[in-house]
Amino acid sequence: MPKNLRLKFKLRSTKTDWYLITTVISLVLFGVLMVFNASSISALTDFGNKFYYLREQSKWVIIGVLGLLYASFFDYKKYFYLALPLLLVCLLLLILVFVPGLGVNALGAHRWINFHLFILQPSEFTKLSLIIYLSAWFSQKEKKRFFAFLLLLAMIVGLIILQPDMGTGVVLVSISLILYFVSGAPLMHFGVFLPLGFMAGVFLAITSPYRLNRVLTFFNSSRDPLGASYHVRQILIALGSGGLLGLGFGKSRQKFAYLPEATTDSIFAIIAEELGFIGSTILILVFLFLIYRIFSIAKRAPDNFGRLLAVGIGSWFAMQIIINLGAMVALIPLTGIPLPFISYGGSSLVVALFAVGILINIKRQGKT
Secondary structure, three states: OOHHHHHHHHHHHHOOOHHHHHHHHHHHHHHHHHHHHHHHHHHHHHHOOOOHHHHHHHHHHHHHHHHHHHHHHOOHHHHHHHHHHHHHHHHHHHHHOOOOOOEEEEOOEEEEEEOOOOEEOHHHHHHHHHHHHHHHHHOOOOOOOHHHHHHHHHHHHHHHHOOOOHHHHHHHHHHHHHHHHHOOOOHHHHHHHHHHHHHHHHHHHHOOHHHHHHHHHHHOOOOOOOOOOHHHHHHHHHHHHHOOOOOOOOOOOOOOOOOOOOOOOOHHHHHHHHHHHHHHHHHHHHHHHHHHHHHHHHHOOOOHHHHHHHHHHHHHHHHHHHHHHHHHOOOOOOOOOOOOOOOOOHHHHHHHHHHHHHHHHHHHHOOO
16 A cells, blocks of 8 residues: 555544444444344234344444445535535425325324335434534524524424424424524523423423323323323333343343334333343443534534534434433433434434434544
8 A cells, every 4th residue: 555545544544533433333233132122022923023123224224334434434514515405305305294195104193205115204314404504504604593593493393293293393493402502692592482482392282182191191100001101101110120230131021012112212111121220321321422422523623514513413312312211211201202323213323324424524624
């Protein structure tokens, strides 16, 4: 290998955040293992193949890792010029979920598009696209953009709520407000937005029967034990059964069709049941380390766009982790938010890994 190429490769290697990469890959592999563990019974019952979910999740892992590698070598500064087209594409996809024959209606929700070769969940792509767009927009100083920001947010979150998917809506609002704050927005704007946002959340909760049931269940978990509160009660049973050290890997009882969404939103309950308080704590510490590495990249980003982009991605992961785990321990009402890198789901995993690739590229161009 020529000397200049060796130097270039060495420089790129030293500026790559191997701690971040190792942490993410470890979480993904652990997630694949837990998806198989939690799904083997239901996969055998529903598809006659206990490896069904393992095979599907492994396929998405491969696609996601390829996306990570591509994004890690793609200059993140080019996303500045792609921000608007990406957002427009996501808006179109969010509308297409309601088109008969194209959108998939499952359990009363319109959250997916069937392209026949694969099924896409546009809300997952919207998270990253909105982060890119707001990072590009807020990286430039501009006065009097508060109402334009509110209008954009209302349009996107409104389409998400119509699906309905209030959990993702909360994540998008949280990410957007964090980016708006980090960009140097006046605190007075938050004094206006936060009360309005709270009233809108209360209105959405009380006007939707299923949301209202979740809120009432949150305040009284003994209410309707075989109906509205069944899910949260099974989660708490799983957590309690795990104790300090857990029942042991593969020995969960809740995965035997007792716990709903055991491979997706509620997979942490299976982890806690089998690995106990100690295993759950280790997983949470790994997540904390991941967020720390991401914000370290943001701190050393070479420009304002890169800084906001890294902060947005870090906020996205942090909010999903907080909301998912908060719901699992009954600190907040249940939501349909997956646990990043762990829960079963193609769109969520692929987009999250692609976002990690963006972070790697920012790190390579950042300050040492």
